[in-house]
Amino acid sequence: MTDSWANPAPDPPAASGADLLLELHGPGLRAGLTDALREAVRNGRLAAGTRLPSSRSLAVDLGVARNTVANAYAELIAEGWLTARQGSGTRVARRATPRRAASPASGDTPTRGRPTYGLLPGSPNLAEFPRTQWLAAARRALTAAPHDAFGYGDALGRVELRTALADYLPRARGVYATPERVVVCSGFQHGLTLVARVLRGRRVRAVAVESYGFGVYRDVLTGAGLRTPPLYVDECGARTDDLARLPGVGAVLLTPAHQYPTGVALRPDRRAAAVDWARASGGLILEDDYDGEFRYDRQPVGALQGLDPERVVYFGTASKSLAPGLRLAWMVLPEELVPEIEAAKGHIDWASSLEQLTLAEFISSGAYDRHLRAMRLRYRRRRDQLVAALAQRAPGIRVTGVAAGLQVLLELPRGTERSVVEAAAARGLAVRGMAQFRYEVADSGWRLPEQDALVVNYAAPPDSAWAGALDALCRVMP
């Protein structure tokens, strides 16, 4: 799962209204405010990522109507200068700033404004990327490649990689796959964008999503013109039995193996209900199997896709198993969807053929399985250490979800989430509160429980930082 908001980029403090010395000029108040804000972003006075004051508080500071500020914000969001995201307020967009390359040594070194310990969800342990084995695979792949591997590729992706995945996925994830159903894409977000476009082209109006999840993916769907009614998630996963009661829903986006970010596994009857719904309604299940390789307490449950390959789009990715920087993910499609996805791709391959050939070689040579085995052991040990440390030092904190994946949910006492996140930040610990993963709408007939929680990525820190991160985490627990 991509979590670009979970990047190790610094998270500048919120700008207070008082800091925002805006020179209002221009004919109208709104235009003047818009111009002043735009100029402040352009000349760098408002840095990328800076959180702006709420429209209410800036309006009070400036002595203007709240709508004037809200409209100015809306305009600058439309222009791309600002971004707004539920739960995170209005921020200066991450635009180009002239940054020089970091030196190799600086990877783990805390710099000013940068958290010392990054436990934000979304990333595997980047320090463990198997550089040597990857280079060896690249050398073998590049040496053996036919000349035409350097040309414009098959729009579905290199056949070598699709063949390797069609061998690996059935074996490792119970996916029904043949090379002609596998389509390579540049990350899950790319794949979801393609599927969303195809669904919209088929006149689908809505795609149900889980009531906890990553907002960017909802944005991808709404950006394609689809509504995203939420499906209630409880301790058994998404209530797929409610699908039939959601009007106009043509597909559902699920994380069955390991709900993101609550960490629960979809109960078998809920899996069956999803497939039954898809068959009865002609709908599609979009199965985001972002970390299905990592299960620690038992053999991983096979992908839902195996139940009905013609009704499930399976999404897998190298972003958790290897590294997000590869920008390689894959879909296994119902056969009838392949031509439409190819058309949505613009009939061209998007991912580097050399990188695809390298991953194909990496998988075929067994290096992928070895890497996954090694990482499974490491991540499992980290999770055990986390659970043990909390049990001893913060026994009131409940660790929920199945033993799997890269992150864990820590349930906090009511009303403490925000202060814990802030206390963590003060100790250089970047963690994510549950608030921004919640997704509910007024007319759904239910409300999510008021559960304060932290989503903690125990996989990400390099070994050298893990003990410190764990200690800091325990210290900020209420």
Next chain:
Amino acid sequence: MTDSWANPAPDPPAASGADLLLELHGPGLRAGLTDALREAVRNGRLAAGTRLPSSRSLAVDLGVARNTVANAYAELIAEGWLTARQGSGTRVARRATPRRAASPASGDTPTRGRPTYGLLPGSPNLAEFPRTQWLAAARRALTAAPHDAFGYGDALGRVELRTALADYLPRARGVYATPERVVVCSGFQHGLTLVARVLRGRRVRAVAVESYGFGVYRDVLTGAGLRTPPLYVDECGARTDDLARLPGVGAVLLTPAHQYPTGVALRPDRRAAAVDWARASGGLILEDDYDGEFRYDRQPVGALQGLDPERVVYFGTASKSLAPGLRLAWMVLPEELVPEIEAAKGHIDWASSLEQLTLAEFISSGAYDRHLRAMRLRYRRRRDQLVAALAQRAPGIRVTGVAAGLQVLLELPRGTERSVVEAAAARGLAVRGMAQFRYEVADSGWRLPEQDALVVNYAAPPDSAWAGALDALCRVMP
């Protein structure tokens, strides 16, 4: 320039109406025909790339109204089973077919149905990809990379590559570039898609395009909701002085250094007229500098972008200078466009960070310049050999355009283009006729001259095939 139609993929012969044994069933004739055609594609009886008979001739064969066939075709095009392209008729879409990896040796070996000599435009000489130097750069880049290079990257692209390009492009192409204006994308088509989306978001309604060009790019623009009025191209390039007379045009897509595919260079006063128009109208120039590195008779003319970096979007690519398979291209943007392009990218990097780091290292180490120098010599020698051979063996054929790039235009006697392309195909020679690059509309007030011509890519064949290709080309000249 991407030319996915110029792939070395086989071009199956047109299916005659008689071959198309369709079983019509279903309630209505049209539905029955649609189903029968879909089924024929699905079960592989109609292979990918197969050209279907014209709707007129199939209607006659089946004894149905022409509109019935045309409507069935339109439906299947909308569904993604068929594709239609001006000048190339209706074809079966290139959908997934289970193809096994070609063995390394087979790269240059003619196979059944595959042309012996591929002179289709769009690809550099893939046999000359500098594998060893590329691997060496990958090793250095991967060894030196900070850990976070494997994470979710900067949406604008790796800063190392943007910095290397900001050094290279001013030096080699006269581009005004700073790292914060450079945005990496996955090929020109990706970049154009992003810019088209931003233009549409700015309420631009039309982007003027050259009256000769690659239809896929027009499709990208129209797909974003933009009209594409043509700009007349003569022997001095596009008539940019006409821009002011085209209503509602907010941008113009140009190939100033080497018009594609006529090969002419944009005359200085036309370059100035384009910039004047952009300044006066607030419009943008989209400069596709697809092969600007390759000029053989003089120093290359600098990019138009240098004239006004705030009014020109410069596009460069590794697809011609190195290999399309890398899927790496770059834009240099007017500063104010950067945040909108970042938003259009979905705030994520799309290209592999390892590949980007490798290219950055390849450029910084001087290997890129060395490779370009070597290829310039080779391509120039090929072009000289082609011109000399034609002068001797087909003196009636005129070679037009400046001595640059990878392809050349051969002017043919009136009415011979089609038969020459067919005669070439019979000798295993894949060449492209000018017809499918022509773009005119009824209400433009002008018509393109009825010039028969071939677009010949002399760069693409491997050395072992070049003498044979040249001989075959001379033989089919009228």
